[in-house]
Amino acid sequence: MLTREKITAIQHDSNVCADIVGFDFDRYDERDIKEVRKYWLQYGVIRFKHTRITDDQQVKFSRHFGEFVIHPKQLQEGGHPSHPEILVISNSMKDGKPSGAMGNSEATWHTDTWFYERPPAGAILRAIKVPPSGGDTYFLSTYIAYETLPVALKAAIDGRQIFFQNVYDKTGKIRLGKAEPISRDFREWSGVVHPLVRTHGETGRKALYLGGTSEGAWIVGMSIEESNAILAELWDHTTNGSDVFVQSWDEGDIMMWDNRCTMHRRDSFDPSFVRVMHRTTTSGERPI
Numbered sequence: 001m002l003t004r005e006k007i008t009a010i011q012h013d014s015n016v017c018a019d020i021v022g023f024d025f026d027r028y029d030e031r032d033i034k035e036v037r038k039y040w041l042q043y044g045v046i047r048f049k050h051t052r053i054t055d056d057q058q059v060k061f062s063r064h065f066g067e068f069v070i071h072p073k074q075l076q077e078g079g080h081p082s083h084p085e086i087l088v089i090s091n092s093m094k095d096g097k098p099s100g101a102m103g104n105s106e107a108t109w110h111t112d113t114w115f116y117e118r119p120p121a122g123a124i125l126r127a128i129k130v131p132p133s134g135g136d137t138y139f140l141s142t143y144i145a146y147e148t149l150p151v152a153l154k155a156a157i158d159g160r161q162i163f164f165q166n167v168y169d170k171t172g173k174i175r176l177g178k179a180e181p182i183s184r185d186f187r188e189w190s191g192v193v194h195p196l197v198r199t200h201g202e203t204g205r206k207a208l209y210l211g212g213t214s215e216g217a218w219i220v221g222m223s224i225e226e227s228n229a230i231l232a233e234l235w236d237h238t239t240n241g242s243d244v245f246v247q248s249w250d251e252g253d254i255m256m257w258d259n260r261c262t263m264h265r266r267d268s269f270d271p272s273f274v275r276v277m278h279r280t281t282t283s284g285e286r287p288i
C-alpha cells in the first residue's frame with residue numbers, strides 16, 4: 001500500500017489560484033490525479049512550486065487530463081526535439097533562428113487558441129529557465145468576470161454568440177491579426193463562432209468567453225460599431241477586475257490552468273536573459 005502525504009490546496013489571497021501540496025510526481029495513482037483535477041476545476045489555476053521533474057514526467061502527468069493538442073507553433077519554432085507533445089516557449093536563438101516560440105515580448109490577456117472549434121481545456125506550463133526578473137504571468141477568472149458584469153451589460157449579451165477570426169494559417173504563421181482592417185466584412189473571414197457566455201462542461205458554471213483579442217472578433221448579429229463598443233466594455237470590465245493572481249516564476253514551477261474559465265497574460269522581460277518554458281496542452285469540449 002502506498003504511503004503518502006495528503007494532497008491539499010493552499011489558496012492565495014486571490015480566488016483564482018491555489019498551490020498544490022503533497023503531490024509526488026514520482027509516485028502517484030488515480031486517486032491523486034482525481035484530487036488534482038478537483039482543485040484544478042475548483043480554482044481554475046493551480047500551481048506546483050519548485051518541482052524537479054523531467055519532460056517525460058510532464059508528458060505522463062499531462063496525459064491524465066486529456067488528449068494532447070498540438071499548438072500551431074509546435075510545427076514551427078516551438079517544437080521539442082524528442083517530445084512532440086511539448087511546446088517550447090523560449091527567447092533563445094540557435095544558429096540565428098529562434099529555438100522556441102514567443103521571444104521576449106509581452107503577451108496580452110487571452111485564452112489559448114480561442115479560435116479553434118474545440119479550444120484546449122488544459123495548459124500545463126513548467127519553468128525550465130527564468131530571468132532574474134520580468135516574464136511574470138497573470139491569471140484572472142472569467143467566471144468572476146461574468147458574475148460581476150453590470151446587469152445591463154449581462155442582458156445585452158444574453159444568448160449571444162461571438163465570431164473569432166482564425167489568426168494562424170495551416171503552417172502556424174500569424175496571418176491577419178491586428179493588421180486586418182476592422183471594417184472589412186467579417187463573413188468573408190475564416191474563423192469560428194462560440195457562445196459569448198460559455199457553460200463549463202465539467203463544473204456547469206458560466207464564464208465570459210472573450211478569446212484573445214477584440215480585433216477580429218464580432219458579436220454575431222450586431223452592427224460592427226455596436227459589437228466593438230460592447231466588446232470594449234467587456235474587455236475593460238474583465239481585465240480591470242481586482243482579482244488577479246501574479247506568478248513570479250522560479251525554476252521548476254508548474255502552472256496548470258483551465259482555459260474554459262480563466263485568461264492569462266505575460267510581462268515582457270530583458271532579452272539579454274534566457275527564459276525557457278515547456279508547455280503541454282490538453283483538449284477541451286466545443287464551447288456551449
Ligand SMILES: [Fe+2]
Nearest residue numbers: 110111112264
Ligand atoms: Fe497563452
